[in-house]
Amino acid sequence: MVRDFHIAKSDADIGYYAGFVGSSFMFGRFLTSVAWGTLADKYGRRPVMFAGVISVIIFNTLFGFSSNFWMALVSRFLLGSFNGMLGPVKAYASEICSEEHQALGVAVVGTTWGLGLIVGPALGGYLAQPAIKYPKLFDNTVFAQFPYLLPSLCTSGFAIVALVTTFGLPETLHRHDKIKTSYSEKDIPSKASVEVRIDDEVEKGFAVDDTERLPSEGSQTQQKSLWRSWPLFGSILVYCIWSLHDMAYTEIFSLWAVSPKKHGGLSFTSSDVGNVLSVSGFSMLVFQLLLFPPLTNFLGPIYLTRLSSILSIPLLAAYSYMSRLENLSLWTAVLSASVLKNVLSVTILTGSFLLINNSVTQDQRGAANGLSMSIVSLFKAIGPAAGGSLFAWAQTRTNAAILPGDEIVFFFLNLVALLTVLVTFEPFLPRSTDKPKTNMPNIVQRSTSLDRHH
Numbered sequence: 001m002v003r004d005f006h007i008a009k010s011d012a013d014i015g016y017y018a019g020f021v022g023s024s025f026m027f028g029r030f031l032t033s034v035a036w037g038t039l040a041d042k043y044g045r046r047p048v049m050f051a052g053v054i055s056v057i058i059f060n061t062l063f064g065f066s067s068n069f070w071m072a073l074v075s076r077f078l079l080g081s082f083n084g085m086l087g088p089v090k091a092y093a094s095e096i097c098s099e100e101h102q103a104l105g106v107a108v109v110g111t112t113w114g115l116g117l118i119v120g121p122a123l124g125g126y127l128a129q130p131a132i133k134y135p136k137l138f139d140n141t142v143f144a145q146f147p148y149l150l151p152s153l154c155t156s157g158f159a160i161v162a163l164v165t166t167f168g169l170p171e172t173l174h175r176h177d178k179i180k181t182s183y184s185e186k187d188i189p190s191k192a193s194v195e196v197r198i199d200d201e202v203e204k205g206f207a208v209d210d211t212e213r214l215p216s217e218g219s220q221t222q223q224k225s226l227w228r229s230w231p232l233f234g235s236i237l238v239y240c241i242w243s244l245h246d247m248a249y250t251e252i253f254s255l256w257a258v259s260p261k262k263h264g265g266l267s268f269t270s271s272d273v274g275n276v277l278s279v280s281g282f283s284m285l286v287f288q289l290l291l292f293p294p295l296t297n298f299l300g301p302i303y304l305t306r307l308s309s310i311l312s313i314p315l316l317a318a319y320s321y322m323s324r325l326e327n328l329s330l331w332t333a334v335l336s337a338s339v340l341k342n343v344l345s346v347t348i349l350t351g352s353f354l355l356i357n358n359s360v361t362q363d364q365r366g367a368a369n370g371l372s373m374s375i376v377s378l379f380k381a382i383g384p385a386a387g388g389s390l391f392a393w394a395q396t397r398t399n400a401a402i403l404p405g406d407e408i409v410f411f412f413l414n415l416v417a418l419l420t421v422l423v424t425f426e427p428f429l430p431r432s433t434d435k436p437k438t439n440m441p442n443i444v445q446r447s448t449s450l451d452r453h454h
Contacts, residue, residue, distance in 0.1 A: 001128075001148050007069040017069060023381045024073050028080025030377035036084020037370015041363055044173045045092045048366070049166050052085025056159040059083075064152025080377075087369030094357040095172035095365070099436060103296035103354065104289075110350040111288040118281040121274060127151040173362070226364050226371070234429040235355035236372045238305065240379045241423060242348045245416040247383025248390070249316075249341070252409055255391045257334075261323050263398055264406035266334065279335055280342040287343045292350060300434045301358070305351035306424040308344040312417050315341055320407040348420065355433045 002021065008014045040048040059079035066072035090109055097105035128151055130137065131144035143150050226232065257273045259265025268276075296304055315337060322333050360368045391409055398405040423429060 005069040024077040025080035026377040026381040028077040033370040033374035037367040040088035040366030053163045055082035064149035087373045091365035104293040107288045231359035239352035244379040248387030251384040251387035280338040283339040301351040301354040308347040309421040
């Protein structure tokens, strides 16, 4: 698409401009994720989901109509800015399930990423430039003038289905009914009245006006405690470091696989790389739905995240030796390693989702996930650029005495993986994040307060 905009002076510059288009989405998300998360805590998860899905329909379609580089850049930036639903969706996924099924709920979010790895590239590959690929159907149509509109419209079509589906979703941030009861001055102080909050699913809780506030009101004290929460920032640290690793690995894998064997690569075609990614993506779907929930319930998210990070280190160290293999042995090794690497990676990412949700109470989950999405967007923007630059530098030192060629690439990836392992230990990651927090102690406090005033 960038090539067809004719903004790059040479083919070597195409990746430079394409990187700006990709980063514009992340930059927009970085600026607004905290605000969307705060809105989700104040008004509910569903309104933010509605806004996010509608933004996909509008700005993704505009992206398909882009006639120049700057229009594409701005439409992607606006999509990132208005699409703040991922954080609230992560909170929603853990809230819609009971505690023993939270791992499955959050795993579904990770599963959709694996599904996107399969469906997304296929949409772009088969539907872009339809007037050239399928002239009998699309010649002399709007798709000839806008060659990248068709895959964008298909994505917007998925978003329309999602929008309709969202109407049937229950809200997990409950709006409690309030029953006010007045008492005489003999019973309680003159300015106080008692509010009884009735929760259909959990418990009856009590609060006293002018002395205590409900969690759903999102007081300034709660917001300040979010910024002072070390368990939250410890969980976000795990998420950010591994996201940096994962984005760099994703960028490096394709470059490494298609590079010549004499430079330490695999001499794969782009179709070969697509086949490997499709197989690993499908395996990730199966693992997320069937194996991740029971493993999380058995080991806990902290230990499972730590173990997956440790196992990824020897696996990555073996990558640089695969160029010595041929034919069936090469394909067996690459497919096995790619499947295992993607399973470990999605385990760490989904585990970090659980840790973030567990580090705060329900009334703060929207803001907490919005904050994590804002911070991680910077790391995800850095990852591909850093990975590509590292790989290019490695190609200039194929004859080095220490860690020649691609060996230095996987060495640096392993350093980031080792850093991920370290931050899963205390004091970086408190053990309290292994289990979800609850608002119940506050409710007990309020009940005691009511008895005192009564």
